[in-house]
Amino acid sequence: MSEQQNNARDSLQDKRHTLAHLLAAAVAKLYPDAKPTIGPAIDNGFYYDFAFSEPITEADLKKIEKQMRKILPAWNEMVSEKVTPDQAREIYKENKYKLELIDEIQQSKNDITLYTAGKDESRDVEGYTDLCKGGHSENPSKDIPTKSFTLSSLAGAYWRGDEKNDQLTRIYGLSFHTKEELDEYKKHLEEAKKRDHRKIGKELDLFTFSDLVGSGLPLWTPKGTLLRELIVDKIQNLQAAYGYERVVIPHITKKDLYEKSGHWEKFGDELFKVKGQSDQEFVLKPMNCPHHAQIYASKPRSYRDLPQRYMEVTMQYRDEQAGELLGLSRVRSISIDDGHVFAQEKDIEHEILNIIDVIKKFYGSLGLFEKGKYWVSISVRDPQKPADYLGDTQMWKRAESMLIDICKEQDMKHKIMPGEAAFYGPKIDFMFKDALDREWQLATIQLDFVQPERFNLEYTDIDGEKKRPVMIHRAIAGSLERFLSVIIEHFAGAFPLWLSPVQMTIIPVTSDFDEYGTEVRRKLQREGFRVEISNESETLGKRIKLAQAAKTPYMLIVGEKESKTGSVAVRSREDGDQGEIILDDFIEQTKSIIMDIK
Ligand SMILES: [Zn+2]
Ligand SMILES: [Zn+2]
Numbered sequence: 001m002s003e004q005q006n007n008a009r010d011s012l013q014d015k016r017h018t019l020a021h022l023l024a025a026a027v028a029k030l031y032p033d034a035k036p037t038i039g040p041a042i043d044n045g046f047y048y049d050f051a052f053s054e055p056i057t058e059a060d061l062k063k064i065e066k067q068m069r070k071i072l073p074a075w076n077e078m079v080s081e082k083v084t085p086d087q088a089r090e091i092y093k094e095n096k097y098k099l100e101l102i103d104e105i106q107q108s109k110n111d112i113t114l115y116t117a118g119k120d121e122s123r124d125v126e127g128y129t130d131l132c133k134g135g136h137s138e139n140p141s142k143d144i145p146t147k148s149f150t151l152s153s154l155a156g157a158y159w160r161g162d163e164k165n166d167q168l169t170r171i172y173g174l175s176f177h178t179k180e181e182l183d184e185y186k187k188h189l190e191e192a193k194k195r196d197h198r199k200i201g202k203e204l205d206l207f208t209f210s211d212l213v214g215s216g217l218p219l220w221t222p223k224g225t226l227l228r229e230l231i232v233d234k235i236q237n238l239q240a241a242y243g244y245e246r247v248v249i250p251h252i253t254k255k256d257l258y259e260k261s262g263h264w265e266k267f268g269d270e271l272f273k274v275k276g277q278s279d280q281e282f283v284l285k286p287m288n289c290p291h292h293a294q295i296y297a298s299k300p301r302s303y304r305d306l307p308q309r310y311m312e313v314t315m316q317y318r319d320e321q322a323g324e325l326l327g328l329s330r331v332r333s334i335s336i337d338d339g340h341v342f343a344q345e346k347d348i349e350h351e352i353l354n355i356i357d358v359i360k361k362f363y364g365s366l367g368l369f370e371k372g373k374y375w376v377s378i379s380v381r382d383p384q385k386p387a388d389y390l391g392d393t394q395m396w397k398r399a400e401s402m403l404i405d406i407c408k409e410q411d412m413k414h415k416i417m418p419g420e421a422a423f424y425g426p427k428i429d430f431m432f433k434d435a436l437d438r439e440w441q442l443a444t445i446q447l448d449f450v451q452p453e454r455f456n457l458e459y460t461d462i463d464g465e466k467k468r469p470v471m472i473h474r475a476i477a478g479s480l481e482r483f484l485s486v487i488i489e490h491f492a493g494a495f496p497l498w499l500s501p502v503q504m505t506i507i508p509v510t511s512d513f514d515e516y517g518t519e520v521r522r523k524l525q526r527e528g529f530r531v532e533i534s535n536e537s538e539t540l541g542k543r544i545k546l547a548q549a550a551k552t553p554y555m556l557i558v559g560e561k562e563s564k565t566g567s568v569a570v571r572s573r574e575d576g577d578q579g580e581i582i583l584d585d586f587i588e589q590t591k592s593i594i595m596d597i598k
Pocket of ligand 2: 288289339340473474
């Protein structure tokens with residue numbers, strides 16, 4: 001980041017922080033017995049937590065915001081004053097929260113400072129003072145445009161984030177350099193809300209949660225299951241061409257496996273533990289790599305057997321904290337399209353190119369593998385700390401420069417990230433931009449020099465010597481739950497034709513044409529399309545609205561004319577009314593659309 005960018009960012013943080021003070025000042029004016037606690041700057045603005053004597057509502061935010069704007073013109077500086085702990089305690093003797101903060105600052109031996117804004121002795125105006133360590137706009141009335149901020153919402157928050165403490169009221173505000181930037185951000189928020197995968201998931205009936213089953217454990221409906229399977233089939237079909245073989249492993253395992261792999265310590269509290277009948281301890285698997293390593297280890301391997309390529313789509317389990325769970329983005333049961341290649345070092349490059357090929361084709365079919373929509377992050381060692389990494393140094397060096405060369409040769413925009421590699425090997429992650437310009441890390445390819453060592457994996461080389469294979473971990477979609485949360489929001493539920501659970505809805509204008517409609521459906525199904533028929537239980541207009549709301553790519557309306565000519569009246573989700581098309585021609589057209597993306 002350039003210094004200029006840094007300064008711009010600092011000054012925005014300073015403005016946001018200053019606005020938190022202004023919010024506290026407005027609340028003090030309107031609610032004299034409310035107690036201010038803590039109010040920091042955050043990513044899109046600021047917040048402040050208060051203990052109100054009477055609860056306030058969202059409707060009160062307008063009033064507070066108005067008060068902020070009224071105060072702001074008098075804030076032409078923020079004056080600091082160092083005070084002793086006892087002076088500070090005297091000032092805040094009525095506020096137990098600030099008293100607790102003062103104790104902490106005193107214990108940490110830092111200075112206690114108060115900042116005052118809006119004081120005007122000539123007019124006997126006191127201004128507003130808050131306990132703070134600094135970082136404000138120099139002249140808030142000049143630096144902060146009155147329309148560049150707004151109060152956005154209310155929430156409950158516990159003092160210090162601990163549910164054993166008092167519940168406070170948090171007021172959130174949004175703030176940017178200009179009103180235009182604020183408006184742009186608000187539009188973005190609106191759009192994100194409309195696209196929220198939890199909302200669309202419900203509307204399109206893709207998945208559900210049950211209190212009895214538990215939070216973070218999604219249940220997949222028939223349509224959602226179809227969506228998952230379409231993705232899985234696509235990945236498996238693309239990979240079959242590169243010699244991947246499917247394997248299956250159980251979902252519980254002895255803890256010994258993870259002790260040996262080194263994951264026991266790493267996962268700690270995130271592991272779901274299972275008690276067997278004997279005293280043996282089992283866990284629900286949090287990952288699949290060590291199991292696949294055991295399949296490799298099940299018999300002697302020669303250089304002729306390599307590479308071994310295993311893949312499976314399977315669930316793994318991590319006991320995330322309830323507060324961290326969010327729709328499909330963060331779950332406890334994670335379905336992952338997991339794959340591992342065990343290869344000789346000389347074959348690594350070839351294997352990585354094959355995986356990149358699958359990634360290109362898969363994300364290409366979603367319109368995401370286009371210049372400007374993705375980039376590749378290459379994680380390498382921190383050159384200052386060579387001792388932090390296990391495995392042969394020369395092998396590390398070769399692997400790192402190979403990954404960089406591959407990205408160059410493939411003309412993929414990339415960034416080298418020193419210090420980001422895991423201790424066991426370098427990796428590349430594919431970062432994709434969605435329709436709202438948000439960035440997501442989805443596919444990944446990781447080299448691993450350590451697991452083969454831990455599990456003593458070997459092959460007999462051409463010279464008769466026993467050697468270690470390299471393990472390559474790879475995921476194309478990664479967690480299917482997270483992947484789906486991203487693409488549901490990216491497409492706002494309007495999936496490409498190949499991925500739509502229902503591709504076409506046939507709508508007979510009246511029940512007289514149900515028979516023809518059924519005939520059309522049968523023909524389309526025989527051609528491999530996923531088709532629904534919407535019979536006359538509702539008006540024609542209502543049925544068309546329903547198909548639109550379901551984001552079905554095609555509506556095929558059939559009546560007198562169509563049944564006589566063997567055609568359908570086509571309405572495309574993207575291109576609107578296409579008029580009457582002979583059914584066979586329509587089949588050819590849509591097939592070629594699907595073929596194009598294969
Ligand atoms: Zn401050
Ligand atoms: Zn793995």
